[in-house]
Amino acid sequence: MAEHDLRMGNKAKNLMALEAQGFNIPQTICLSHEECEHISSLMRQFDAIQCVIENLDSNGFFSFEKNLSYPIMVRSSSENEDNKSQSNAGQFLSIYNSHNRVDLIKNIVKVWDSKDQAYKMGIVLQKQLSPLYSGVAFVFESEGQFELLIELIIGLGELLVSGHVTPMSINVTGNQMDVIQPLKQFIAMFPNACDSSLEPTSEFTMKDLAFRVINLNKSLLYVNLYKNVDYLKHVQPTIDAVINNAKAIYSVFGACDIEWAVTAEDTFYVLQKRPITKQVHSFSHKNMDGEGLTIVPGIRRGFLWSYKNAKKDGREIIFSPVILPNHLSNISNALGIISSECALLSHTSILARELELCYWAGANMHKISAFEGKFVEVDFSKKEIMEVHPASRLNESVVIEKEDTQVRLPDTIYDLASVSLEAHQSNDVVWSENLTDFIEAHACHWLVELYHGGFRNGS
Numbered sequence: 001m002a003e004h005d006l007r008m009g010n011k012a013k014n015l016m017a018l019e020a021q022g023f024n025i026p027q028t029i030c031l032s033h034e035e036c037e038h039i040s041s042l043m044r045q046f047d048a049i050q051c052v053i054e055n056l057d058s059n060g061f062f063s064f065e066k067n068l069s070y071p072i073m074v075r076s077s078s079e080n081e082d083n084k085s086q087s088n089a090g091q092f093l094s095i096y097n098s099h100n101r102v103d104l105i106k107n108i109v110k111v112w113d114s115k116d117q118a119y120k121m122g123i124v125l126q127k128q129l130s131p132l133y134s135g136v137a138f139v140f141e142s143e144g145q146f147e148l149l150i151e152l153i154i155g156l157g158e159l160l161v162s163g164h165v166t167p168m169s170i171n172v173t174g175n176q177m178d179v180i181q182p183l184k185q186f187i188a189m190f191p192n193a194c195d196s197s198l199e200p201t202s203e204f205t206m207k208d209l210a211f212r213v214i215n216l217n218k219s220l221l222y223v224n225l226y227k228n229v230d231y232l233k234h235v236q237p238t239i240d241a242v243i244n245n246a247k248a249i250y251s252v253f254g255a256c257d258i259e260w261a262v263t264a265e266d267t268f269y270v271l272q273k274r275p276i277t278k279q280v281h282s283f284s285h286k287n288m289d290g291e292g293l294t295i296v297p298g299i300r301r302g303f304l305w306s307y308k309n310a311k312k313d314g315r316e317i318i319f320s321p322v323i324l325p326n327h328l329s330n331i332s333n334a335l336g337i338i339s340s341e342c343a344l345l346s347h348t349s350i351l352a353r354e355l356e357l358c359y360w361a362g363a364n365m366h367k368i369s370a371f372e373g374k375f376v377e378v379d380f381s382k383k384e385i386m387e388v389h390p391a392s393r394l395n396e397s398v399v400i401e402k403e404d405t406q407v408r409l410p411d412t413i414y415d416l417a418s419v420s421l422e423a424h425q426s427n428d429v430v431w432s433e434n435l436t437d438f439i440e441a442h443a444c445h446w447l448v449e450l451y452h453g454g455f456r457n458g459s
Contacts, residue, residue, distance in 0.1 A: 008032050008122035009077030014273050015124065021252050023245065023270050027127040030077065033120040036112040043109050053101050071128040071191060072098040074107040076114065078121040096156075097128055097191050097219035129269060130191050131261035132206055133238045135160055135167060136345040138276055139246040140255035148172040148246050149280060150239065151345045154231050155188035155223075157259060157271075163322050163339065163346040166362065168232070172243060181293070181342065183232060187214070190221045207234060207264045241268040249273060257350070278353035280344065292362025293342050295349045297381040300335040300358050301388060304376045306369065307331070317378055319368050323348050332357065336378055340365045 012030040019025050031039075042052045075094045093114040098104040108123055115121035135152035151160060151167040159165045169181035188211065190204070198204060204211045204223055209231055211223035225231055242260060245268060249256055259271040300317055307320035307327060314333035321340040325347040331337065332355050342362030343349060352359040358380040371385060378385045 009079050009120070010274070011075060011077035011124050011272055012122055017253070018270050018273060023249065024268060025270050026129055029125040031108070031123040031125065033122055036108060036121065036123050039105060040109050040112055043105070049102050049105060052105055056105070072104055073126045073128045074098060074104070074111050075124040075126060076111050076121060077124045078115055079119045128191050129261050129263060130193070131156065132264045133235060134261040135242070137242055137246050137258045137260060138280060138345060139250045139258065140276060140279065142173070145174045146247065146250070148243060149345060150242050151343055152235070152238065153183065153185050153188070154225065155190050157261065159187070159189055160343055161259070161347045162324055163341050163343055163348045166342045169344060170239065186225055188223050188225060190223065192216055192219055192221045237266055238262045245270065277350070280353070291364070291383040292360060293344060294381055294383060295344065295359035295361050296352050296357060298336070298358040299377065299379050299381070301377045302335040302375070304371045304374060306372055309372070317376065319363070319365070321365050325351060328352070328355070328357070336360070336380060338363045338368055338378070
């Protein structure tokens with residue numbers, strides 16, 4: 001790869017730094033923001049994709065791989081991702097398996113169009129791997145000693161980082177290794193090698209492990225794992241490789257968030273590295289139990305709604321079996337989130353820590369969904385949920401600060417409209433769902449008068 005250009009973004013910069021230090025990365029080509037912009041403008045200029053290809057070919061664009069003898073993965077490399085202050089994990093597109101020039105050009109434009117318009121974005125083109133195991137590792141120092149968190153799944157790591165499956169989780173502290181969560185995976189993804197013999201229900205094998213195909217498209221192969229197959233029989237060399245490479249990366253770059261993959265031939269690849277933007281809470285990986293895992297601790301009160309039914313107005317606790325990274329752009333102001341899938345190092349978990357958004361992963365969805373639409377208190381640290389009834393909230397209070405004046409008001413004031421109590425009026429003010437906005441915009445002395453003069457006495 002050529003010397004890094006800042007216009008190529010942080011993913012490209014970090015990959016080049018890894019390669020310069022001798023770490024094994026997939027074959028990689030980096031495109032600058034301007035190169036991507038040029039390709040995008042050609043797509044708008046010409047109706048036929050072949051004209052775009054001919055134009056690029058005449059300028060030597062395809063000199064890196066004349067016939068694309070292997071599939072290419074197209075990945076974002078923005079200047080506002082993978083940096084010390086924000087990861088933007090999973091917020092931009094990555095597209096698997098460009099098998100030809102037409103696919104490649106179309107996918108470059110799709111990924112580039114996913115950028116944040118306020119920032120420049122380059123593109124990373126990588127040889128598409130077909131890993132047996134893949135995952136994420138956080139390597140850092142804790143209480144004066146080396147610590148490593150590893151999460152791994154079978155097949156492509158997309159199902160892990162997107163939060164779709166519960167990975168095997170391992171904690172290494174010093175020389176002590178503990179499995180803190182077993183693998184709970186029933187479906188895996190592999191790149192589709194365009195094998196015409198494969199179809200749903202046919203068998204797919206890697207190494208000596210068999211899978212049953214359940215779906216396939218041009219890019220990806222989805223398979224079921226058989227219950228009687230030990231898919232982790234080859235995993236120990238992978239774990240050893242992750243530990244050795246993580247220690248080596250830490251010795252050069254310090255604390256890092258690493259994505260990695262191991263092929264059926266036992267070749268270890270580093271797919272990317274970036275700074276750890278928010279440290280994992282020390283107890284998060286030590287309080288795993290049947291109730292799941294605390295990603296971000298705290299105690300929150302609010303109405304509980306599923307992601308599908310939530311108003312997403314910032315006053316709710318939201319649950320869903322899977323909470324995707326791109327969901328967080330819609331619910332970043334939620335009081336907290338709860339999911340059934342449980343990955344400490346998924347993109348959703350990384351973003352929740354950055355946003356300081358309380359997060360309970362691995363929860364029992366049947367238990368949680370029973371509280372939908374109710375006002376609840378969730379202790380994300382203890383992984384407990386309980387309904388809070390209106391009557392019990394009358395005697396509880398919150399502190400409101402306004403113009404250096406501190407008053408104490410019943411918590412119920414915020415919830416009168418939502419819990420269907422009789423509407424209250426004071427002069428020209430009507431209790432409504434916008435009560436919090438009103439309180440923030442006006443002096444609140446009349447609320448104190450209302451509380452002492454009538455509301456407390458039941459009027």
